[in-house]
Amino acid sequence: MKVLDLRCEHSHGFEGWFGSEDDFASQHERGLVECPLCGSKQVSRLPSAPRLNLSNAREPAPQQPKPPAESPALTPEAKQLQALWVQAVRHVMANTEDVGERFADEARRMHYGDAPNRGIRGQASADQAAELAEEGIDVLPLPIPKALKEPLQ
Template identity: 35%
Template structure:
């Protein structure tokens, strides 16, 4: 069986199954292929771009969108952001979750901190409503 995308003269699109590629023309000649929406017999095969070609077009589009920002530029931008954070926060390393919680509860002086947290700690912070943001970090080479 072969599936065809079909279109009637009013522009309705539908699918039809035929025993072979000749089957469609055969059935169309005999007036057996009708539009399920308006019942017209003026039906032809819809022109469809082959899937492979379409994938290529999409690939090219996404490629051209990426021209404006290269991986290196992106890294530089993230690095700039990282430096800004480094300058304005205190590194508490692996104690981030603990420190953030103490500051949040007023047990420690409010100050901007940075550090790392495990995904378990992250979940706990979220659950407790303690605000934090995750920032991509680019290491110096």
């Protein structure tokens, strides 16, 4: 099993697990490798040191090289913000009902007292969101990556 350090075009860093180098290359060429945070398929592999578990090793393992200049490493603050964002999205997913494309209609029903108030999420077009805002119904766009819509291993 190969564990690769990857980064998308938006500098989101993540790991990918592949059966081999060829497996990664094949999946990448077919557009199957995507960022778990933003869904971007513009993913590049970062250099990484091999991980060796040797019980009788006398020398420390080599240090992982720094990413190339065109892919600056995420600062600790950026990593913390990324983790908090993922945590917030998971909280929203766990504590709201997915009403799908009925979002605008269901938000109106709740606003006008035709349905019980509860946390909902779903899809609405920009025009629908603007119409809801004109009616005094607050909505918050929250893009949820496909990877976070399903349980992660």
